[in-house]
Amino acid sequence: RIPVSPVPFTVAEYFPTPGVSPFHDPRQHAISLAYVVPIDGETAPQEDALELSWFGVDELLGESSPLTEMDGGRDLLVRRALAHMGAA
Template structure:
């Protein structure tokens, strides 16, 4: 029996703002986060892509490609949707055959947690995704900044990552054996 993914245009798989707020207060929400990278021909990490955007207070911040997994949506489809939404249709992401995350992040609405999301309790599967095309940021992103691992570890830049995401970035750089 083949199960079809709900059509977002018919509101299948989407929640109204009110329903989403209700669920966020009661149930952990599943997210994906993707860190786009540029690789050398040898496969070594050359650059890490971080989104530059303004938060709700108008402060410039850095972010990963991220978003919720919709009901009935595969992880592959979720990653592709968010990568296209944030990087544009010509980014040409290269998702691996096996979608094992590089790490799993758990965000808490409770102040003082290592990773914080004031809206909800969220669990995020974090992926490193090589991209080979041109990135033209869409949605809320103003630009994609391509940084060497050393530049990405600059303390001032790490402070621009909200909710403790600097920890995730450091973990990813360590997982990729790319410490400068």
């Protein structure tokens, strides 16, 4: 169900050096195009991912949000996705 012409909601540039941008990945410099797409069915982690977790919008915006445990700017990326969808 990917749109015919998908457009990223943001572009994140990750740097191995902390403080260069809000996005940090100690492994490498990387550019990330981030999309919001609908998902149907089951999902499973692949490649170098060890775990995949789903969170509801209310849970992400709540007092004990899992966003507080995300580092390297990943919390900012999720917040941008929520804002793009009108949830934040």
